[in-house]
Amino acid sequence: xxxxxxxxxxxxxxxxxxxxxxxxxxxxxxxxxxxxxxxxxxxxxxxxxxxxxxxxxxxxxxxxxxxxxxxxxxxxxxxxxxxxxxxxxxxxxxxxxxxxxxxxxxxxxxxxxxxxxxxxxxxxxxxxxxxxxxxxxxxxxxxxxxxxxxxxxxxxxxxxxxxxxxxxxxxxxxxxxxxxxxxxxxxxxxxxxxxxxxxxxxxxxxxxxxxxxxxxxxxxxxxxxxxxxxxxxxxxxxxxxxxxxxxxxxxxxxxxxxxxxxxxxxxxxxxxxxxxxxxxxxxxxxxxxxxxxxxxxxxxxxxxxxxxxxxxxxxxxxxxxxxxxxxxxxxxxxxxxxxxxxxxxxxxxxxxxxxxxxxxxxxxxxxxxxxxxxxxxxxxxxxxxxxxxxxxxxxxxxxxxxxxxxxxxxxxxxxxxxxxxxxxxxxxxxxxxxxxxxxxxxxxxxxxxxxxxxxxxxxxxxx
Amino acid sequence: xxxxxxxxxxxxxxxxxxxxxxxxxxxxxxxxxxxxxxxxxxxxxxxxxxxxxxxxxxxxxxxxxxxxxxxxxxxxxxxxxxxxxxxxxxxxxxxxxxxxxxxxxxxxxxxxxxxxxxxxxxxxxxxxxxxxxxxxxxxxxxxxxxxxxxxxxxxxxxxxxxxxxxxxxxxxxxxxxxxxxxxxxxxxxxxxxxxxxxxxxxxxxxxxxxxxxxxxxxxxxxxxxxxxxxxxxxxxxxxxxxxxxxxxxxxxxxxxxxxxxxxxxxxxxxxxxxxxxxxxxxxxxxxxxxxxxxxxxxxxxxxxxxxxxxxxxxxxxxxxxxxxxxxxxxxxxxxxxxxxxxxxxxxxxxxxxxxxxxxxxxxxxxxxxxxxxxxxxxxxxxxxxxxxxxxxxxxxxxxxxxxxxxxxxxxxxxxxxxxxxxxxxxxxxxxxxxxxxxxxxxxxxxxxxxxxxxxxxxxxxxx
Numbered sequence: 007x008x009x010x011x012x013x014x015x016x017x018x019x020x021x022x023x024x025x026x027x028x029x030x031x032x033x034x035x036x037x038x039x040x041x042x043x044x045x046x047x048x049x050x051x052x053x054x055x056x057x058x059x060x061x062x063x064x065x066x067x068x069x070x071x072x073x074x075x076x077x078x079x080x081x082x083x084x085x086x087x088x089x090x091x092x093x094x095x096x097x098x099x100x101x102x103x104x105x106x107x108x109x110x111x112x113x114x115x116x117x118x119x120x121x122x123x124x125x126x127x128x129x130x131x132x133x134x135x136x137x138x139x140x141x142x143x144x145x146x147x148x149x150x151x152x153x154x155x156x157x158x159x160x161x162x163x164x165x166x167x168x169x170x171x172x173x174x175x176x177x178x179x180x181x182x183x184x185x186x187x188x189x190x191x192x193x194x195x196x197x198x199x200x201x202x203x204x205x206x207x208x209x210x211x212x213x214x215x216x217x218x219x220x221x222x223x224x225x226x227x228x229x230x231x232x233x234x235x236x237x238x239x240x241x242x243x244x245x246x247x248x249x250x251x252x253x254x255x256x257x258x259x260x261x262x263x264x265x266x267x268x269x270x271x272x273x274x275x276x277x278x279x280x281x282x283x284x285x286x287x288x289x290x291x292x293x294x295x296x297x298x299x300x301x302x303x304x305x306x307x308x309x310x311x312x313x314x315x316x317x318x319x320x321x322x323x324x325x326x327x328x329x330x331x332x333x334x335x336x337x338x339x340x341x342x343x344x345x346x347x348x349x350x351x352x353x354x355x356x357x358x359x360x361x362x363x364x365x366x367x368x369x370x371x372x373x374x375x376x377x378x379x380x381x382x383x384x385x386x387x388x389x390x391x392x393x394x395x396x397x398x399x400x401x402x403x404x405x406x407x408x409x410x411x412x413x414x415x416x417x418x419x420x421x422x423x424x425x426x427x428x429x430x431x432x433x434x435x436x437x438x439x440x441x442x443x444x445x446x447x448x449x450x451x452x453x454x455x456x457x458x459x460x461x462x463x464x465x466x467x468x469x
Numbered sequence: 470x471x472x473x474x475x476x477x478x479x480x481x482x483x484x485x486x487x488x489x490x491x492x493x494x495x496x497x498x499x500x501x502x503x504x505x506x507x508x509x510x511x512x513x514x515x516x517x518x519x520x521x522x523x524x525x526x527x528x529x530x531x532x533x534x535x536x537x538x539x540x541x542x543x544x545x546x547x548x549x550x551x552x553x554x555x556x557x558x559x560x561x562x563x564x565x566x567x568x569x570x571x572x573x574x575x576x577x578x579x580x581x582x583x584x585x586x587x588x589x590x591x592x593x594x595x596x597x598x599x600x601x602x603x604x605x606x607x608x609x610x611x612x613x614x615x616x617x618x619x620x621x622x623x624x625x626x627x628x629x630x631x632x633x634x635x636x637x638x639x640x641x642x643x644x645x646x647x648x649x650x651x652x653x654x655x656x657x658x659x660x661x662x663x664x665x666x667x668x669x670x671x672x673x674x675x676x677x678x679x680x681x682x683x684x685x686x687x688x689x690x691x692x693x694x695x696x697x698x699x700x701x702x703x704x705x706x707x708x709x710x711x712x713x714x715x716x717x718x719x720x721x722x723x724x725x726x727x728x729x730x731x732x733x734x735x736x737x738x739x740x741x742x743x744x745x746x747x748x749x750x751x752x753x754x755x756x757x758x759x760x761x762x763x764x765x766x767x768x769x770x771x772x773x774x775x776x777x778x779x780x781x782x783x784x785x786x787x788x789x790x791x792x793x794x795x796x797x798x799x800x801x802x803x804x805x806x807x808x809x810x811x812x813x814x815x816x817x818x819x820x821x822x823x824x825x826x827x828x829x830x831x832x833x834x835x836x837x838x839x840x841x842x843x844x845x846x847x848x849x850x851x852x853x854x855x856x857x858x859x860x861x862x863x864x865x866x867x868x869x870x871x872x873x874x875x876x877x878x879x880x881x882x883x884x885x886x887x888x889x890x891x892x893x894x895x896x897x898x899x900x901x902x903x904x905x906x907x908x909x910x911x912x913x914x915x916x917x918x919x920x921x922x923x924x925x926x927x928x929x930x931x932x
Binding site: 200292299423425438450452 | 569572573615626627629630645647650651655657658660666667702706710711712715755757814818845849880881883885886887888889893901904905907909911912915927928
């Protein structure tokens with residue numbers, strides 16, 4: 007305990023006592039919001055600047071303590087759970103330093119809350135496209151550290167493509183300045199993308215330059231009941247074609263999801279009876295309203311037998327209502343335990359096969375298990391939750407392994423957008439290319455030789 | 470010479486004698502097309518498969534020889550010049566293995582020629598967006614190894630965003646399988662983007678999964694004389710707004726470029742007299758022709774005093790003519806020696822200041838120097854060529870250093886899309902963040918501890 011006590015004293019001197027939380031003051035950081043992941047940090051630090059983050063890292067290094075950065079703690083994979091580590095909360099570094107409309111960028115601190123960034127750039131008719139249900143509490147540093155996805159990747163691409171620059175405090179306390187403001191920059195290895203998605207295992211992201219895009223002036227949203235998954239993909243292609251790629255969200259909500267929604271959120275009135283397959287559509291136009299186009303494409307799809315029923319939002323309140331049906335997913339999902347929650351990606355032409363095979367095999371190993379699916383269909387990204395009939399550890403593990411095996415067989419990934427954290431480590435061991443794992447270990451060893459940055463996450467130990 | 474002779478024998482046994490070129494047979498690989506970079510390889514290997522590439526790398530390792538991968542050799546920075554190394558040409562690995570329209574992807578070997586990929590996917594009404602003047606000889610492996618940019622990054626983003634998966638032979642001869650077909654994949658560190666842009670210093674790219682997009686059905690192109698750079702940027706924003714972001718190219722061609730074009734390619738008739746600033750515009754629409762919109766926006770800009778003259782292409786031949794005026798840039802640029810050729814990126818709001826300052830300072834150190842500028846303006850990417858009045862090495866270096874200093878002062882990059890190779894190593898040493906260089910060295914050391922993969926490129930040695 008001597009090392010830790012000494013470290014805490016030094017940290018109090020460096021940050022001020024009120025920014026070094028210990029004991030019961032750390033409770034809100036000791037569990038994630040799902041309740042699934044728990045661990046007690048030895049202290050939670052609240053630095054107010056990059057220099058203070060660097061000082062925290064150097065003090066931790068001198069005392070041999072592990073470092074875990076934490077943003078809004080809205081992750082789903084146990085990425086911040088690390089018993090006895092020093093947590094660095096970025097919550098005091100929440101400034102939006104600069105918005106430069108002519109250059110199309112915003113410079114923000116890692117603790118900036120996503121919805122605050124949205125609001126600030128909206129004042130300039132601009133948009134930072136990354137969005138997800140937790141935007142009111144998720145912070146930029148955590149979002150980038152997990153390369154968080156969300157609902158409009160189908161239009162704006164993955165988060166790493168929305169980041170121009172980064173600032174990172176490394177394991178030795180040095181500050182890596184990658185705060186590029188450029189659309190093109192080929193000056194050496196792409197270090198930026200190495201830290202994006204590294205879940206804090208290679209360093210602590212302290213600031214970022216975000217790429218902004220013009221905010222659509224016109225929106226058109228609908229909920230549509232479709233006859234099948236292939237019919238959904240036909241509808242997506244037709245919408246892309248008819249709107250020049252203006253599809254901002256194309257979210258798959260099948261019967262299991264709509265039923266769970268009806269049960270848990272009866273206040274969220276559903277516009278038509280529950281069908282096997284439903285899609286939430288949102289279009290965004292800069293130059294023209296897209297409501298008529300949406301109506302026309304849906305009418306064609308009804309004619310073609312692909313769409314059974316549809317409700318096109320007639321005003322912003324109806325559009326918000328449709329979005330709320332989708333964004334209640336996390337709330338609706340984490341209502342029961344035990345769960346096996348999967349976040350998988352498939353090639354677009356493999357989604358239906360995956361779902362069919364998964365249901366067949368699950369029935370064989372746990373006939374009483376329930377499932378719930380909601381998907382960013384345009385990205386081939388499926389959030390599948392299984393509620394098994396019992397919580398025996400190897401039963402849960404067996405279900406995950408069965409799902410992973412189907413995913414990998416179809417060329418998919420065991421983590422699409424939530425990351426690895428602790429929950430997918432076994433999946434990484436079993437299914438990630440062994441050479442890739444070795445290269446990741448070599449990089450981790452080169453940048454964090456003492457293994458003190460969020461140790462035990464992302465890259466499983468060599469066997 | 471013993472090691473090399475032994476290595477050549479082993480390589481002949483592995484690949485067949487006709488695939489191990491030595492002596493005068495290597496001549497076409499010993500210089501780049503600009504004539505600026507020359508080096509004689511000890512042999513040029515032409516493996517026919519990934520397994521053969523791996524075997525080449527293992528044989529090279531046993532004999533302590535350096536490896537330099539080469540594609541179409543259309544690079545501009547000396548990236549393949551390495552005296553006495555074994556070159557691995559990917560020209561026999563040129564297959565387009567698979568095109569999957571429903572999944573929106575193509576799987577290709579690293580030696581596939583860019584224009585062959587374009588043609589193959591066009592048959593499915595799809596497009597691989599990366600394009601540049603050298604597309605008829607540039608090969609995918611080289612394009613990805615330099616993260617090559619080109620003319621339509623303004624719409625489709627940088628090359629790294631167009632790549633879903635990669636296969637790479639590592640320095641120890643192991644094959645790294647990152648051949649993901651997924652839009653989202655958060656399974657560990659982003660190794661893909663580490664190899665993209667690494668110029669062969671971390672491994673040899675042997676295959677890739679390319680992301681395809683729907684091919685525009687309608688094009689509208691114009692050449693416009695504008696009053697200033699800020700007027701050009703206003704025109705770009707207005708076009709983006711009016712077309713929902715359908716601007717595929719927005720290329721800046723000022724007086725210096727148009728005059729060089731008139732001198733060297735008098736056959737390429739210019740539609741109006743040469744003004745200080747001209748812009749080549751190309752729009753691409755999926756759902757609607759954009760010619761009327763282009764005419765309207767240009768008419769508004771004439772009204773507003775931003776545009777002086779414009780020619781809107783009335784047919785595909787006129788559009789091709791406008792494109793040829795732009796794509797003749799490399800031919801027009803490399804007509805004189807000595808040159809200092811720069812490929813810099815600036816934040817969009819810093820382009821004009823850069824050009825003004827550069828001209829002022831150049832006049833002070835070499836009043837007789839000429840310049841030529843052509844730019845991917847929508848990306849803030851300027852190709853600046855200086856023709857100094859004398860070829861003294863420190864005069865050339867002084868000019869580059871003067872330009873680099875202005876770029877860095879304005880938050881820019883000394884390499885936007887051509888890469889580092891040999892030509893920008895000194896710029897990297899002087900201007901890249903020292904911590905970033907250290908991290909790059911650590912990664913290089915971890916993945917290529919014997920420094921045999923294209924040694925001496927990209928990352929300058931520590932001082």
